[in-house]
């Protein structure tokens with residue numbers, strides 16, 4: 001998406017003013033490398049101590065109903081906080097995101113320019129990784145996402161809102177690619193001819209999990225749906241997973257989607273937009289660490305079909321985001337933030353290269369899951 005320009009520090013000061021923050025604003029600057037929201041770290045002086053907060057402009061083009069989205073997030077974060085309090089966890093405010101309310105008590109702020117904002121406590125002494133460096137980091141992150149799913153098994157109240165309808169409905173994603181390729185609104189289809197062909201050749205993937213769901217073999221759960229490895233904060237000192245973040249897509253979904261997007265993002269030895277495709281290698285030891293970590297926290301509640309679908313889930317998520325990048329390229333870069341022309345095409349090619357590798361390693365990966373315990 002061609003996004004709003006980064007806001008100046010004084011604009012951020014005005015936005016921060018809407019939230020119930022004590023002390024006075026010192027500075028603010030863009031933070032992180034997400035593709036969707038505009039994230040800023042802001043610093044306040046509170047009676048002589050500098051405290052950071054995350055101020056996030058919610059992408060309203062992507063999330064059409066921000067009040068519904070924020071209702072989901074408020075329910076999920078307060079459920080997590082209650083659980084941590086019940087366990088008397090010593091580090092509770094780093095373990096789950098904490099929303100800072102506005103001065104009038106709401107979980108979000110709409111500014112005069114009709115932009116939507118929220119504010120979180122900044123989880124300090126940790127960071128996210130775009131490229132996982134070691135299997136132990138993968139195991140930690142996977143354990144955290146599994147624990148997050150476990151936490152939400154008993155979320156009270158109504159079904160969560162679908163913040164993006166059909167988010168992982170791969171059939172719909174496929175049909176949108178077909179439409180974008182046919183319309184070719186920006187004259188880009190010729191340049192992406194081989195990539196479009198690659199996607200079309202794998203159409204048989206798109207209905208497999210949806211069919212298992214329709215037959216009742218894959219249960220609907222509350223899932224995170226964006227388990228990209230840079231959506232979990234690892235502790236600087238111990239490398240333990242501290243906090244699952246980026247809760248915009250927490251909603252009904254399937255367990256293999258969550259395992260799958262971890263597999264997609266953690267096993268890749270290169271960045272998601274690396275253009276030297278010889279660097280895109282599927283790392284089997286990282287895969288094995290993901291399975292081990294995930295089953296430690298999720299093994300007890302997964303059914304046999306979910307377990308048997310984990311590897312395919314990773315292939316499907318890689319394919320799905322590949323076709324989403326390709327569709328966005330053909331449609332003129334309207335969804336994902338880009339930093340250069342053809343950025344979305346580069347990302348699609350990278351994901352398709354990774355998928356080819358997964359296809360080769362699939363038997364070994366399936367064998368590993370079959371023998372894994374618990």
Ligand code: ADP
Pocket residue numbers: 031032033034035036037038039054097120121122123124127128230231245246247
């Ligand atoms: P996006 O949807 O654009 O990916 P995220 O919510 O993932 O947005 O935030 C982008 C980045 O900001 C994250 O990858 C992480 O590095 C950082 N971040 C987000 N929330 C926090 C937080 N509460 N504490 C510390 N860092 C955070």
Ligand code: GN1
Pocket residue numbers: 033034035036037062226228231246248249272321
């Ligand atoms: C987006 O928000 P972020 O950058 O963590 C996208 C995911 C994609 C991912 C690809 C809401 O994730 O679905 O898998 O980019 N999030 C949304 O990097 O579309």
Ligand code: MG
Pocket residue numbers: 034035230231246
């Ligand atoms: Mg993110």
